[in-house]
Amino acid sequence: MSDFDWLFFTEVLVGGLLSGVMYSLVAIGFVLIYKTSGVLNFAQGALLLFAALTFVSLVERGVPFALALVVTFALMVVIGIGIERTVLRPLTNRPPITLFMATLGLSYVIEGAAQLLWGTQVHALDLGIEDIPFDVGGVFISQFDIFAAAVAAGMVALLSIFFRYTRIGLAFRAVADDQFAALAIGLRLPWIWATVWATAGLVALVAGLLWGARLGVQFSLSLVVLKALPVLVLGGFDSILGAIVGGLLIGATEKLAEVYLGDYFGGGIESWFAYVAALAFLLIRPSGLFGQKLVERV
Amino acid sequence: MTILNKFKTAALAAGVALTIALPAAHADEQYFPLQSYRVGPYAAGGTGFFGGFIDYLNLINTRDGGVNGVKLTWSEAETQYEVERGVEAYERLKSNPNVAAWNPLSVGIAYAMIDRITADKVPLITINHGRTDSTDGRVFPYVFPLLLNPYSETSGIVNYIASKEGGLENIKGKKIVVLYHGSPYGKETIPIYELLAEKYGFELQQIEVPHPGNEQQSQWLTIRRAKPDYVVLRGWGVMNPVALKTAAKTGFPVDHIIGNVWSNSEEDVIPAGDTAKGYTAITTQASGTEYPVVKEIVSTLYDKGQGNLEDKNRIGSVYHNLGIVNGILNVEAIRIAQEKFGKRTLTGDEVRWGFEHLQLDPARVEALGAKNLFHSINVTWDNHEGNGYVTFQQWDGKKWNVVSDWIAPDWALLRPIIEKSSEAYAAEKGIKLRTAEDAEAATN
Numbered sequence: 001m002s003d004f005d006w007l008f009f010t011e012v013l014v015g016g017l018l019s020g021v022m023y024s025l026v027a028i029g030f031v032l033i034y035k036t037s038g039v040l041n042f043a044q045g046a047l048l049l050f051a052a053l054t055f056v057s058l059v060e061r062g063v064p065f066a067l068a069l070v071v072t073f074a075l076m077v078v079i080g081i082g083i084e085r086t087v088l089r090p091l092t093n094r095p096p097i098t099l100f101m102a103t104l105g106l107s108y109v110i111e112g113a114a115q116l117l118w119g120t121q122v123h124a125l126d127l128g129i130e131d132i133p134f135d136v137g138g139v140f141i142s143q144f145d146i147f148a149a150a151v152a153a154g155m156v157a158l159l160s161i162f163f164r165y166t167r168i169g170l171a172f173r174a175v176a177d178d179q180f181a182a183l184a185i186g187l188r189l190p191w192i193w194a195t196v197w198a199t200a201g202l203v204a205l206v207a208g209l210l211w212g213a214r215l216g217v218q219f220s221l222s223l224v225v226l227k228a229l230p231v232l233v234l235g236g237f238d239s240i241l242g243a244i245v246g247g248l249l250i251g252a253t254e255k256l257a258e259v260y261l262g263d264y265f266g267g268g269i270e271s272w273f274a275y276v277a278a279l280a281f282l283l284i285r286p287s288g289l290f291g292q293k294l295v296e297r298v
Numbered sequence: 299m300t301i302l303n304k305f306k307t308a309a310l311a312a313g314v315a316l317t318i319a320l321p322a323a324h325a326d327e328q329y330f331p332l333q334s335y336r337v338g339p340y341a342a343g344g345t346g347f348f349g350g351f352i353d354y355l356n357l358i359n360t361r362d363g364g365v366n367g368v369k370l371t372w373s374e375a376e377t378q379y380e381v382e383r384g385v386e387a388y389e390r391l392k393s394n395p396n397v398a399a400w401n402p403l404s405v406g407i408a409y410a411m412i413d414r415i416t417a418d419k420v421p422l423i424t425i426n427h428g429r430t431d432s433t434d435g436r437v438f439p440y441v442f443p444l445l446l447n448p449y450s451e452t453s454g455i456v457n458y459i460a461s462k463e464g465g466l467e468n469i470k471g472k473k474i475v476v477l478y479h480g481s482p483y484g485k486e487t488i489p490i491y492e493l494l495a496e497k498y499g500f501e502l503q504q505i506e507v508p509h510p511g512n513e514q515q516s517q518w519l520t521i522r523r524a525k526p527d528y529v530v531l532r533g534w535g536v537m538n539p540v541a542l543k544t545a546a547k548t549g550f551p552v553d554h555i556i557g558n559v560w561s562n563s564e565e566d567v568i569p570a571g572d573t574a575k576g577y578t579a580i581t582t583q584a585s586g587t588e589y590p591v592v593k594e595i596v597s598t599l600y601d602k603g604q605g606n607l608e609d610k611n612r613i614g615s616v617y618h619n620l621g622i623v624n625g626i627l628n629v630e631a632i633r634i635a636q637e638k639f640g641k642r643t644l645t646g647d648e649v650r651w652g653f654e655h656l657q658l659d660p661a662r663v664e665a666l667g668a669k670n671l672f673h674s675i676n677v678t679w680d681n682h683e684g685n686g687y688v689t690f691q692q693w694d695g696k697k698w699n700v701v702s703d704w705i706a707p708d709w710a711l712l713r714p715i716i717e718k719s720s721e722a723y724a725a726e727k728g729i730k731l732r733t734a735e736d737a738e739a740a741t742n
Contacts, residue, residue, distance in 0.1 A: 008523055015515040112337070120341030121609065122539075122565040131573065133547055140522075142547045214543065215512050216569020219339040220536035223510055258516040268480040268506030270516060 011139045012259050013252055018145035020251020021152045022214070025207040026228040027235065027243035028155065029200045034237045035176045036196045037088070039099040045225030046110035047201060051076055052208030056125050056217045057118040069205075076201025079110075084194040092189065093179070111222055123217040127209060148210050152244065155206060159199075159240055172196060176238065226271075230278035236291025245289055253277050326643055328365070328632060330355065330372040331391035333402040338378035339510070340535055342565040343617050347403050348374070349606040350621020351628075353595045356606070358629055360598055365632050366641035371396075381406040388414060396643045399423050399628055399653070405483045408441075415440050419741065420646030421631075421653050425624050426451075426559050426582055430486060434720035435654065435680040436731040440646075442653050444627055445582045445675060445686030446707075448486045449716065451559050453707035454688040455580055456494050459528055459556065461702070470499035475521050477541060478532040480508045483560075487532065490715070497711075511537025518548040531579075532558045538566035539574070546573035553578065556690075563616040567693045575695045580688050583623045583672045585698045587614035590667030591622060616698065623672050630666070631656050639740070651740040654679045673704045679737035685709055 026048065033041040051072055058068035087102050129147050133140035163169040175182045175192050183189055211224055235246025254277070258270040287293050332351070335344035355370045364370055373394070375387035384407030388400070399421040402408055408424045412432075415422045416439070424432070425444045432441035459474065460466040476491050478484035488504055495502035503524055505517050511533060521529060529550065531541050538561045545552055557566065557579030567574035587593065592614055599605040600613065612618055635644050635652025644652070656677040658666070663674055677684035688705050691698040724731060
């Protein structure tokens with residue numbers, strides 16, 4: 001072990017953890033919807049694409065940065081309400097698989113609408129944060145990744161406070177716990193769903209901007225959902241904290257696997273290794289690290 | 299453009315496409331079925347390439363009244379770059395009469411079409427891509443990887459690196475990393491890089507990036523540890539800007555990254571912002587609007603609202619100019635075939651004969667208004683690539699600038715390797731090798 005390059009190991013580990021934070025940003029959007037409706041929202045990637053494409057298109061047309069942010073968020077709220085009215089409300093109390101299939105269809109509609117509205121060109125997105133690394137004891141750390149991690153931490157803190165200490169957060173949790181009981185005590189399910197979809201839209205906007213600055217704003221943004229799925233399996237589908245911890249674990253695991261095990265498998269293993277890790281974990285703990293354990297009385 | 303206008307344009311385009319796609323009643327027409335991709339992850343490349351191709355066909359119709367009086371027609375089927383959609387489009391479009399050639403601009407779709415087009419006796423054009431051994435016309439009579447196959451690209455890149463080091467003898471001991479897309483396309487050049495490394499004595503490391511390539515931290519950290527002299531980027535789509543950004547993030551100098559022919563467009567560098575400044579990539583055709591043929595397309599079509607690109611700023615971009623060059627090669631193949639078979643609508647096999655005699659020297663290229671847009675081509679019955687020359691362009695943050703002369707890949711070195719592969723394919727499929735006499739005969 002004396003030849004082992006610990007500095008390099010640390011660099012890969014830190015890089016993986018920071019990449020994991022980016023996965024968590026996407027995963028949080030899934031968690032929000034799942035927590036309140038039990039639906040795995042496959043359209044989250046499409047929402048992310050739509051938000052980023054709308055924002056960058058507005059900025060390119062001369063709309064000031066802050067105004068573009070507000071307008072895009074407003075549009076995401078409208079989309080959230082629209083989805084509730086046209087897709088979720090007619091499917092209330094349908095089995096989860098029906099709702100999942102609806103979101104699958106929805107993802108195609110949103111992707112198509114984004115391209116119809118704003119075109120198919122690739123756009124650069126500059127958030128004004130340099131992506132130049134700084135040296136910490138020989139380990140290069142990206143400023144942009146640190147910024148993304150700070151944004152993710154801020155968002156988790158805000159959402160945690162929102163869920164735990166506000167009336168609407170309490171209502172969200174009640175709906176998540178039992179939709180029928182929530183309806184029985186007078187909670188307005190449609191309004192709650194519209195609000196949560198709008199919140200997921202906000203998360204999509206933030207994640208879209210950060211991923212867009214990294215990849216460029218283009219269709220491939222909608223594919224980042226594939227990075228979020230193993231995170232959800234590992235962290236639990238209904239835990240925001242789980243999304244963060246899961247993201248960190250998946251990010252670190254896949255990077256270390258690629259670097260230290262990749263050669264034994266011909267390289268390029270990180271994309272599927274994340275799923276292998278998640279699957280292995282699923283066998284041990286089906287509800288994920290922080291997911292709620294389902295207990296059914298029969 | 300407003301949504302209403304877009305719908306109007308779409309309706310108009312559909313009407314025009316329908317009109318154009320009904321050529322059956324007219325005898326003197328030559329039809330191009332286009333398996334295009336204008337939506338989906340690779341739409342930026344698809345709209346540019348097919349836009350340029352259509353612009354050139356349109357120019358020939360508008361300016362010359364077609365090729366010797368034979369009007370060019372076309373219709374599009376959307377594939378989103380998906381193989382199954384491409385094959386479905388093939389089956390749907392092939393029933394149209396007077397098909398000249400197929401140009402799917404997709405490795406996957408092209409692979410899926412080889413047996414079909416061979417049975418149908420219609421050429422399949424895979425400009426700058428496709429399987430390398432399809433260069434051998436003895437085994438693949440209807441497949442044409444025009445201008446540049448992947449092995450020639452590899453040789454061209456190594457020759458360019460050598461020119462920067464002062465000659466091939468000076469790359470001995472240098473270290474080159476190839477970062478390739480995790481797909482059959484990306485892996486196609488693995489053996490040829492190994493062979494060239496052995497021949498010229500450079501140290502080689504090849505690293506795979508899993509599809510789609512939106513995460514490359516571990517690969518670039520590995521590169522950083524390896525401390526190579528050059529990195530060759532054999533990417534596609536989102537992998538390219540992410541590679542450039544991650545290189546900067548891990549401290550690798552961008553001017554020591556050499557992109558391959560599918561990592562050389564504006565769409566590959568613009569998302570990377572300032573980090574892409576100084577990045578160099580290989581190309582078979584220059585970008586820009588200063589070439590007479592491009593200027594003519596602008597004055598004849600775009601100034602009259604008949605251009606295919608929605609965004610005029612993309613005129614002269616890498617993909618648009620590639621489409622124009624592809625148009626020139628297709629049209630000239632028809633023109634050459636007409637000299638032999640008559641100035642009329644040709645069969646697919648007759649167009650194949652035209653491609654097998656597609657010899658455009660620099661003087662002819664200049665006469666076509668494409669001097670310095672591309673160098674030349676010299677296709678023969680058994681060499682379906684046609685010995686295309688390559689050049690290198692560098693991104694300055696706004697546009698590509700040519701930074702090398704036209705460079706010839708080492709065709710003599712590559713040919714035996716190509717023949718070995720194609721002959722193995724022929725043996726596996728039970729294909730009898732064609733002769734020059736076989737190639738001269740064209741059927742109706």
